[in-house]
Amino acid sequence: MFWCRNFIKISTATKAKSPITTNLILTSLSHFSTANQPPVAAQPSGLGPTKADEKPRVVVLGSGWAGSRLMKGLDPKLYDIVCVSPRNHMVFTPLLASTCVGTLEFRSVAEPISRIQPSISSAPGSYFFLANCTAVNTESHEVHCETVTEGDQTSEAWKFKISYDKLVIASGAQASTFGIHGVKEHAVFLREVHHAQAIRRKLLLNLMLSDVPGISEEEKRRLLHCVVVGGGPTGVEFSGELSDFIRSDVHQRYTHVKDYIHVTLIEANDILSSFDDRLRHYAIKQLTKSGVRLVRGTVKDVRPENVTLSDGSEVPYGLLVWSTGVGPSPFVNSLRLPKSPGGRIGIDEWLRVPTAQDVFSIGDCSGFLESTGKPVLPALAQVAERQGKYLADLLNKIGKEGGGHANRAKALDFGDPFEYKHLGSMATVGRFKALVDLRQSKEAKGVSLAGFFSWFIWRSAYLTRVVSWRNRFYVVINWLTTSVFGRDISRL
Template identity: 40%
Template structure:
């Protein structure tokens, strides 16, 4: 009520300068402990939040998303294998000092001279209500956005797979297309277009989404849309080899499995245009499609572009081995980690594992600094990677162990079930898997 009254008063102020100055406010979380501000609730930021010593730091989190998302299982929600709420954990459950220590807001800038983060409320329809949050220590973990490489039509006609909202939109489009395909009077050519799904990008996200789609078609579509099953096709477009970070033999295994499937196709080409009903490849081929999912890499967020810190050629913030940012002046209290950052002379992969472990390291090193202890540099040792490829088969790529097939699938499920963010999720996800196995996937459209 108070904010709405303030908004009505502000609307009567004629000067934009006066309007902004009256709405600007400074937020100081408390006194006594150091004020630690975290921008972002992804793997890196959430890892710091969970592991930092809250006896030493008064923690404030700024993010337009009020939950942590377990991204490795996001593809499973697009076809109803898992429910959306089974892979998200509300950030406020992490135990803040009080309710004012989480801001559902977008960070718009950093003033390193005054030690403040500039923010805008994410729920403000006009997106002009600004305020500042003070900090002693700042952690930038805002993540990244999908990289379209300037391809025309991607933002207008393709779907990304980065957030729960993306997964829900994809799920609704899939179910919508199936329902339209059974409408009386629709042509066979239109049925084939509606049920042709194009995945652009052969990384883990694209391959796992394709795997979930294949299982959905084999196990549920055959039961619910029997006559339409023959028209379903999934095309994965990748200019290079799929799963580039995996071992060559595992890449070959996954490629062979995809090529063996009658309703899946792997095309080694590049998409140069996306239209409402098709995609165009670099050789001029026009591929009709009812759904295009774009998963080809990462690009920096607007906030990352705006801050005046050193960046690499990919637009990521460059940090030293202790994850400290480099700016125009020496900056000893601003850190960066996750997809928005990279370590100078020791490049890190843009994976959940790297961000989560960097977050744990940073939580410990911050405490060590306060207590006057030695801070060791961050060293990332890749523990390995997992990827699901469909038909209850997966890939396990570890330095000491490599496997493919059903045994790797068991390891894939066990690993993810134990790495979920809370015991609530560790209970919900296996229950969802069991329900889908016994009763089939939920195909409700909402």
């Protein structure tokens, strides 16, 4: 190339010249090489305030049951919708336990946000950001965010700001550890798809390791001992799924270790305490019959290979699943907003945060303030879903009445407050057995069923609640495949 030959000639000619001359020539060449390049555009700092002639912006923090139902119901003709969440999908948590043992595939319980609200990926002013919210400035109507990073090979987290007209905090809660030493380090929770994947990989790894020659019987029993802490619906359903997996698949495909694998469920009080007493006794009978050992006690310490109970006894384990309820996340604790009993974000009857204009909160991260006189709602998917639907209708009403932009809804009538009516509870306790309790409360009268018919109702109800027809198809195919060929035991 012509310019390259000239560069070589200039470099050769300058060898005999002074260093000052050489530097001048090289500086000139450097300037020449970059003079015609376009300037690098400055990275955007975020999304600024909307203008009066633009659609108002609703920012949703979270993609759980509450946030997803809200986004599904929002009218994209009235609002630009921006979602900030560390995951780009909603998890259908009632069926998550089934993915741990291969009854369902993981994608069957994950619904992409772009399918729940298509405008997120198509409308010019609507976005999804894979990020965490780190702070909320209610005075300037801004949220501060930071992109999600995983591992050492990812780029440095990018910080940005988003201005909002309406903010909905639906960031959920985190698993409660009650400050017990070793839980975060050694136990696996069951709230996300990656938790289910970790449980499945650990379970299958222990099955394979226990079959290796030279493993002592004591170590084999420890590796194959699955301990579940928490006797709520999640803990009971996982124990039932696991015992069914052991009887139907492990006994056939791991015959050398089938007599060593066991499941223990530890609960401080009564299992399924919100259910009818008759149903609880049925659940205990079925779990015991399927091989689940029930232990009543409180965990005081968790170590890499065993847990210590309140009576001083030690329980060795190869897999420890922690399912003892939820509590406020560090993000919720950091917000300078009023708190309800239990540390949740305090809200009024219309799901508003009363001290912050245009800020709402729904789902497990929120709770009614004591001044409302309303009871603390349980951390259930049906509560979050109902709140999301109510708030979507309310925001659509506000938008139609011209109150969508910031500080424009002060004088509007919000209509009827949010009212929650419990539709009942369901839980599976093993193969072809489930509980259905349709009472509005434990003291109220109503229908309560147990057995095969309840199991049929349980499956039918959850199948209709799966968000999309795509995932309903996946779930049905997975159930049929499992019933004909058994569960897949590949460790991927």
